[in-house]
Amino acid sequence: MKAEPMPTAPVLDRRVRRSRASLVRAAIDLVSARGTAAVPLSEIAEAADVSRQVVYQQFGGRDELLLEAALDLLRRELLPGLADLPGTSDPHAVAAAVVGHFGEHRPFYRAILTSSCAFGVNRALTVFFLPHNRQAVRLLWGEQLAPQEAEDLAAFLTGGWAALINTWIVEGDDPLDTEGLADRLVRTVSAVIGAIGPSIAAR
Numbered sequence: 001m002k003a004e005p006m007p008t009a010p011v012l013d014r015r016v017r018r019s020r021a022s023l024v025r026a027a028i029d030l031v032s033a034r035g036t037a038a039v040p041l042s043e044i045a046e047a048a049d050v051s052r053q054v055v056y057q058q059f060g061g062r063d064e065l066l067l068e069a070a071l072d073l074l075r076r077e078l079l080p081g082l083a084d085l086p087g088t089s090d091p092h093a094v095a096a097a098v099v100g101h102f103g104e105h106r107p108f109y110r111a112i113l114t115s116s117c118a119f120g121v122n123r124a125l126t127v128f129f130l131p132h133n134r135q136a137v138r139l140l141w142g143e144q145l146a147p148q149e150a151e152d153l154a155a156f157l158t159g160g161w162a163a164l165i166n167t168w169i170v171e172g173d174d175p176l177d178t179e180g181l182a183d184r185l186v187r188t189v190s191a192v193i194g195a196i197g198p199s200i201a202a203r
Contacts, residue, residue, distance in 0.1 A: 020058055020068075022048035027069040032108040037066055037115035063117040070112055070121050074128060077101060091189065094132070095182040098161075102169055103178045110169050122166070126158055133157040140193065144200050157192065161185055 026047035030039045041062045045052045059065040078101040085093055102109055112121050133154040137145065145153065168181050 016058065019048070019050050019054055023050060023055060023058070023065060024069045024072045027065055028073060028108055031066065031069070031111045032105070035107050035111055037062075037111045037117065041065075063115075063120065066112055066115070066117045067120045067124065070109070071124055073105060073108070074101075074125075077105075091186045092182060095185040096178070098129075099165070099168075099178050099182045099185070102165055103176045103181075106169055106176060113166055113170055122162060125162060126155075129161065130154055130158045140197075141200055144203060153196075157189060160188060160192075164188070 023044060026044050027039070030044055030047060031037055039062075041055055042052055044062075044065065045055050055061075055065060059068060078098065081097045081101065082094070085097065112118065134150065136157070137150050137154050141150070164181070164185060168176065172181075
């Protein structure tokens with residue numbers, strides 16, 4: 001499965017790119033270490049060796065910075081793993097890659113998903129995963145589904161995965177059972193496909 005591109009930031013000059021990258025790394029490190037998104041902006045700026053004014057100029061505020069930090073983590077660490085999977089990857093391999101990423105960075109994502117920027121992060125994750133599920137729906141049913149039906153089913157699958165992963169990140173027992181969640185995701189999708197598949201085939 002080839003990964004769809006994540007939303008990208010505008011092309012920036014080298015100095016701005018360096019300061020943005022430093023702020024993103026500092027935000028990820030501090031939020032992960034403290035387990036909360038309520039890290040003072042001044043501390044993130046100090047760790048990145050820039051002024052608070054730079055943060056406001058480049059991101060607008062803390063929530064925007066944390067959203068970009070989450071997107072950056074996905075682009076740098078999850079996307080390459082998905083892109084390396086063969087085009088005919090079995091669903092479990094995809095689920096394992098996704099769950100493994102979120103499990104590895106649980107302190108950061110748990111802090112973000114329980115903060116004021118949770119809605120923005122969830123929207124960004126939907127933008128990332130929805131194309132994969134559109135592709136899966138097309139492969140399974142091709143033209144048997146009307147365009148709106150295919151879009152609704154892809155959105156349903158995306159939202160279901162997101163709900164299970166979010167709950168696992170926020171409420172799951174330590175240590176997280178990565179393999180167990182990957183199995184649950186695959187079984188759930190298989191159950192949905194099995195339930196609706198015959199009705200689609202009978203059309």
